[in-house]
Amino acid sequence: MFHLLEKRIAQAVASRIEALYGVGEGKPAQTEQPKQTTFGEIAMPAAFQLARQLKKAPKQIAEQLSSAVGTIEGVSAIEIAGNGYLNLRLDRGYYAAGLLAGVKEEEVRSNEKIIVEHTNINPNKAAHIGHLRNAILGDTFVRMLRSTGRTVEVQNYIDNTGVQVADVVVGFRHLEHKTATEVRELTKTTRFDYLCWDLYARISSYYADHPEAKQWRLDMLHSIEEGHSEDAELAHVVADAIVKTHLATMWRLHIVYDVLPRESEILHLQFWATAFEQLKQRKAIYFENQGKNKGCWVMPSSAFREGGTDEGGEGDESKVIVRSNGTVTYVGKDIAYQLWKFGLLGKDFHYRKWHIYPNGHQVWASTDSVQVSKDEHHFGGGARVYNVIDSRQSYLQDVVVAGLRALDYTRQAENSIHFSYEMVALSPRTCVEMGIELSDEDKKRPYVEVSGRKGLGVKADDLIDKLIEKALEEVTSRHLDEAPEKNRSAAEQIAIAALRYFMLKYTRNSVIAFDFGEALSFVGETGPYVQYATVRARNILRKLADRGESLPDFAAVLSREAMSRQLANEDCWQLLLQASKADSAIERAVASGEPAHVARFAFDLAQAFSSFYQKFHVLDEPDPEKKAFLLWMTDYFRAQLERTLDVLGVEAPEYM
RNA sequence: GGGCGCGUAGCUCAACUGGAUAGAGCAUCAGCCUUCGAAGCUGAGGGUUGCAGGUUCGAGCCCUGCCGCGCCCA
Numbered sequence: 001m002f003h004l005l006e007k008r009i010a011q012a013v014a015s016r017i018e019a020l021y022g023v024g025e026g027k028p029a030q031t032e033q034p035k036q037t038t039f040g041e042i043a044m045p046a047a048f049q050l051a052r053q054l055k056k057a058p059k060q061i062a063e064q065l066s067s068a069v070g071t072i073e074g075v076s077a078i079e080i081a082g083n084g085y086l087n088l089r090l091d092r093g094y095y096a097a098g099l100l101a102g103v104k105e106e107e108v109r110s111n112e113k114i115i116v117e118h119t120n121i122n123p124n125k126a127a128h129i130g131h132l133r134n135a136i137l138g139d140t141f142v143r144m145l146r147s148t149g150r151t152v153e154v155q156n157y158i159d160n161t162g163v164q165v166a167d168v169v170v171g172f173r174h175l176e177h178k179t180a181t182e183v184r185e186l187t188k189t190t191r192f193d194y195l196c197w198d199l200y201a202r203i204s205s206y207y208a209d210h211p212e213a214k215q216w217r218l219d220m221l222h223s224i225e226e227g228h229s230e231d232a233e234l235a236h237v238v239a240d241a242i243v244k245t246h247l248a249t250m251w252r253l254h255i256v257y258d259v260l261p262r263e264s265e266i267l268h269l270q271f272w273a274t275a276f277e278q279l280k281q282r283k284a285i286y287f288e289n290q291g292k293n294k295g296c297w298v299m300p301s302s303a304f305r306e307g308g309t310d311e312g313g314e315g316d317e318s319k320v321i322v323r324s325n326g327t328v329t330y331v332g333k334d335i336a337y338q339l340w341k342f343g344l345l346g347k348d349f350h351y352r353k354w355h356i357y358p359n360g361h362q363v364w365a366s367t368d369s370v371q372v373s374k375d376e377h378h379f380g381g382g383a384r385v386y387n388v389i390d391s392r393q394s395y396l397q398d399v400v401v402a403g404l405r406a407l408d409y410t411r412q413a414e415n416s417i418h419f420s421y422e423m424v425a426l427s428p429r430t431c432v433e434m435g436i437e438l439s440d441e442d443k444k445r446p447y448v449e450v451s452g453r454k455g456l457g458v459k460a461d462d463l464i465d466k467l468i469e470k471a472l473e474e475v476t477s478r479h480l481d482e483a484p485e486k487n488r489s490a491a492e493q494i495a496i497a498a499l500r501y502f503m504l505k506y507t508r509n510s511v512i513a514f515d516f517g518e519a520l521s522f523v524g525e526t527g528p529y530v531q532y533a534t535v536r537a538r539n540i541l542r543k544l545a546d547r548g549e550s551l552p553d554f555a556a557v558l559s560r561e562a563m564s565r566q567l568a569n570e571d572c573w574q575l576l577l578q579a580s581k582a583d584s585a586i587e588r589a590v591a592s593g594e595p596a597h598v599a600r601f602a603f604d605l606a607q608a609f610s611s612f613y614q615k616f617h618v619l620d621e622p623d624p625e626k627k628a629f630l631l632w633m634t635d636y637f638r639a640q641l642e643r644t645l646d647v648l649g650v651e652a653p654e655y656m
Numbered sequence: 657g658g659g660c661g662c663g664u665a666g667c668u669c670a671a672c673u674g675g676a677u678a679g680a681g682c683a684u685c686a687g688c689c690u691u692c693g694a695a696g697c698u699g700a701g702g703g704u705u706g707c708a709g710g711u712u713c714g715a716g717c718c719c720u721g722c723c724g725c726g727c728c729c730a
Contacts, residue, residue, distance in 0.1 A: 035676050045675060051713065058713065082676055083713075317658080317730065394660065395728055422661080423727080446725080474695070494695090505681090506669070509661060511726075517682095518668070522695050524681040525669090532695055540692045588672060600670070603680080614688095614697045634692090656695070 001098045002577070003584040004105045005074050006031050009042060009088060012072045013065065017046065020068055021054060037574055040079065040087040047084035058084025074098070092573055093564030099580055099636065100554055100563070110150065115341050115382035116142050116419075117155040119250065119257070120389070122164040123242040125200045126193035127249050127460040129514055130390070130424040130450060136503040136649070137421055138388035139255040140595040143647045148590055153379060156257040157337070158365075160239035161264050162330075164452075166220040168196050169235050171203035174216055180234040187241035194459070196242060201455030225267060225327075236264075247355060247363070249460050253496055254649045257363050259379045265349050265366040266336060272328050274345055275336035284406030285321050295324030304402035319399050331396050335403040342404075342412045343381030351377050384415040391420040391509065419593065421508040425449050426458070427515040434458070447513035458514065467495035470520055471528075475656060482655075490653035497527030497650040504599040504648065525603050527650055533606035533613075534645065534652035537638035540618050544631070547619070551635070557628040566629040571615060576633060578608040582640045586647060602644045609637045 010028035017024045034043040047062035054061065062084045069078060077089040118138025121131045138154075145152045159165070172178045176199070178186070186192060207213055223231040243260065250256070266272060276297075279285045285297045301317040321332045339345040349366035356362050364377060389397060397418040404413040425447035431438055436456055442448050450457035472491035479487055502519050506512050522528040544551065558566075567573045582601065589597035618634055621627040645652060 032675070033672070039676080043676085048675075048713065085676070319729095390727095391661070392727055398659095420661095425726095449727090478693080478695085510669070511662080513668085515668085521682080524695095526681085526695085528695055529681095532693090536693070536696085543692055585672090592673075596670085597672075600680090607680090610696060611698095613692075617692065619692050655693085 001095065001103055002581050003587065004098075004103065005090065005095070006042060006584065007105070009044075009072055009075065013044060013046060013069060013086070016065060016068050017050065020064065021050065023050070023053060034085075034087060037570075039081060039085075040077070040089040041577060042088040042090070043081075044086040044088070045084075046086065051084070062086055092567035093560040095580075096558075096563035096567055096576065097560040099576075100558060100632070104583075112151065112383035113381065114145055114150055114152045114384045114386065115155060115380070116145070116152055116386045116388065117157055117341075118142075118388035118419075119156045119246070119255075120159075121246055122162060123158055123160055123239040123246065124164040124168040125197040125242065125452065127246050128450060128452070128457040129460060129463060130457070131246075132253075132460050132463075132499070133421060133424050133503045133512065134388055134390065135250050135255050136253065136500050137508070137595055138386075138419070139250075139253075139649055140500070140504060140598070140647070141386065141388070141419065141593070143649055144586055144590050144595065144598060147643075147647050148587055153382065154256070154258045155341075155379070156260050158239065158243055158260050158262040160235065160243075160262050161221075161224050161267060163217065163221065164200070165235055165239050166217055166224055167203050168200050168238055169224070169231060170213075170216045170220050171199040172234060172238070173220075173231070174213070175199070175203060175206065180230055180237055183234060184237050187237065192241050193245040196238065197455060197459065201453065204453040227264075227268070244355070249464075251357060252461075252464055252492075253500060256357055256359075256361050259351070260354060260363060260365040261337065261340075261349060261379075262366045263333065265368050266333050268368040269347060269349065271336040271340060271345060271347060272333055274347055275339055276322070276328075276332070278339075278407055279321070279335070279403065282407050284403060288318075293318065293320055293324075296320045297322035299399060299402065299406070303406055304398045331399050331403075334396065334400050338385065338400050338404065338416060339407075339409075340380050341382055341385045342409070342415075344407075344409060344412065348378070348380065351379065384417070385412075386417045386419045388419045388421070390423050392423065394418060394420055417593075419508075422511040423449065424512045424514050426456075427513040429517070430458075430515050433516060447511060463519070464495060464499065466516075467498055467520060468492055471495045471498070471522070474522065479655065486654075490656055493651050493653040494522070494528050494531060494656055497531050497645075497648075498522060499527070500649055501527030501530070501599055501602075504595050505603075507594060507596045527648075528656070530602045530606040530641065530645060531650065531652040531656060533609040534638065534641040535654075535656055536613055537609060537634050537641065538652070540634050541631075541638065543619060551631060552628045554628065554632045554635075557625065558632060562625055562629065566626060571612075572629075572633065575608045575612045576636070579605060579633075579637050579640045582644050586644075598644065598647055602641070602648060605637075605641060605644060609641065612637065 007028065010031050013029040014024055014027060017029065029044055029046045030049070032043045032045065034040055047058040047065060050061050051058040059080065062080045066078045066080055066086055074091050074094045075088050076091040079087045079089070081087050116138055119131065119135045121127055142152050142154055172183055186195065220231060223229045224235045226232065247257070284303070285299045288294055288296050288298050298318040298320050301319065304319070319331065320329060322328050336345065340347065350368060350370050351364045352367045354363045354365035364379070387397060401413050401416045404416060427447055428438060428443055428445065431448055438448065468491050471494040472488060475487045475491050475494070499519070505525060541551070567576065582605070585601040586598055589595065612633065616630050618627070618630040621630055642652065
């Protein structure tokens with residue numbers, strides 16, 4: 001409703017501007033939120049923007065505009081403020097009646113498929129908090145897109161043939177002397193992702209002490225890539241088992257995927273070979289005959305860097321795509337994968353069912369042999385692709401996009417979006433709590449980077465467990481009479497809200513210095529705070545039923561005039577206005593690509609409700625019209641809170 | 657050396673992409689539970705937005721130069 005009026009006003013003002021001054025070509029005029037609520041509901045700085053073009057004082061333009069605009073449906077007044085702001089006041093009764101009737105603008109649905117790739121964890125050890133930020137950001141963005149009517153496919157790329165998997169396999173082989181069969185048994189009988197976490201740290205430090213052992217890694221990479229050996233089988237056992245644990249961890253946070261494209265298939269189905277041919281034909285890469293990159297296929301830095309050089313010289317920054325020994329780099333495979341995402345490779349994976357979630361959702365995984373008929377499932381071929389990857393990889397993402405551009409896929413290059421975010425580091429205090437030794441230099445820093453190689457970091461499941469434990473204490477202390485399993489399920493929902501909100505409240509390019517104290521907090525700007533407001537709204541409605549009363553027929557009791565009377569109360573009006581902005585807040589967050597904006601809105605909304613809750617005692621209200629109105633407000637808040645929480649991937653518990 | 661990002665209240669972060677008196681949470685202090693749940697509410701103090709210039713009706717945001725920090729590439 002708010003968005004609808006905003007658009008209507010922007011159009012009306014723009015058409016007057018065009019009629020009066022012949023500029024703007026009818027493009028919607030800019031609207032803003034006034035700084036102060038006393039200024040009205042919508043502010044327009046149009047006069048300032050026109051002042052220069054027209055060489056007139058802003059105030060004079062504003063006066064002309066306001067008298068020329070005339071009446072706009074739903075707007076009760078236009079005022080001039082400051083030295084040229086146009087401030088508009090909405091007709092409160094009209095607005096509320098529209099909300100009650102459920103008036104919405106028709107969605108501009110597009111059938112274009114948007115692909116979002118996120119999570120993308122190396123399948124060689126347990127997930128940690130850095131991975132959580134990625135998955136939660138990605139999943140929330142997917143929810144934002146879907147809730148605004150877009151079609152989205154969620155991919156989780158599995159690098160099951162890379163160095164990290166190879167290292168763990170080396171660990172099982174050379175440090176543990178285990179066969180594939182023995183390891184397969186371990187996957188069933190142990191906390192396998194934790195076991196690999198430690199083993200990975202062990203083999204990494206072994207390499208550090210015995211540099212010659214790195215030959216094991218090279219040999220291992222080779223035999224994994226070849227396939228058909230015991231080592232290759234072991235690699236699959238490890239990677240598949242770890243992927244399973246990752247999906248289970250993410251499922252705890254309500255995160256699911258549609259398809260898992262795996263690197264082993266990128267290799268076996270010759271995705272890279274196909275992309276390589278295209279790149280060679282279009283001369284996007286060339287064979288280097290001299291210098292340090294002699295014998296490699298490289299992409300000239302001019303393709304992805306401003307001011308980059310074409311020729312390999314001393315300061316050569318060209319990117320090697322194929323090494324002189326013939327192996328392809330990670331970027332090369334990434335270009336092939338990106339081409340496939342847009343349906344530009346001329347090839348597809350085969351697919352098999354990988355896992356069904358408890359809610360019935362099916363995840364598929366790539367495979368190299370036909371297991372289902374081709375027309376049963378089709379993935380990839382998106383019109384727009386978001387890669388949720390941390391900002392440390394922005395250089396590589398630039399190279400991938402340059403690859404598309406060099407192949408003349410300009411539109412796809414423009415629709416390749418690196419959805420980047422900063423890393424999650426550890427606060428020095430948290431390092432101390434975890435017994436991680438810090439150098440004097442590290443102690444002075446605001447944060448310390450986690451290291452998977454050293455096994456330093458906070459495991460995702462440990463953090464979730466800790467959150468649940470704390471939430472359970474809180475819930476139990478308030479509800480001693482409830483069944484333990486009910487308290488437990490409330491605690492789980494609270495923990496998830498705390499975690500998801502914590503990862504979302506920071507904007508994407510802010511480094512999170514992870515701190516247990518802050519992450520485990522349930523007061524103030526947190527997920528549980530938003531849940532609490534929702535629970536209280538529901539409680540009012542439930543208590544009403546307990547008293548043997550039922551919800552009035554709002555449409556019958558609350559006429560436009562009644563709404564108008566009730567909303568003369570400034571507090572009520574401001575609260576309702578705030579609650580009605582959910583759609584427009586989510587849409588704006590999509591446009592700016594910032595899930596943190598949705599989190600922030602959820603908090604503001606919860607704050608508004610808490611204030612409403614404190615100010616008005618709904619059930620005790622003697623005046624029937626006002627009581628009906630307050631009940632409607634309560635129900636409206638509840639619906640908006642639930643909708644916003646849903647976009648954040650959070651549910652409110654029955655009680656808390 | 658080059659590229660990207662960051663620097664805002666004691667601490668952690670916002671600021672609708674150039675708009676009006678820079679806002680939240682935490683922490684501190686003072687109030688509010690016999691009430692639809694206090695995981696809450698009300699209020700107070702706390703700021704030269706790293707520094708110096710520039711662009712314009714208007715700059716935390718854009719440009720230039722410094723200072724400090726981080727990441728990536730070499």
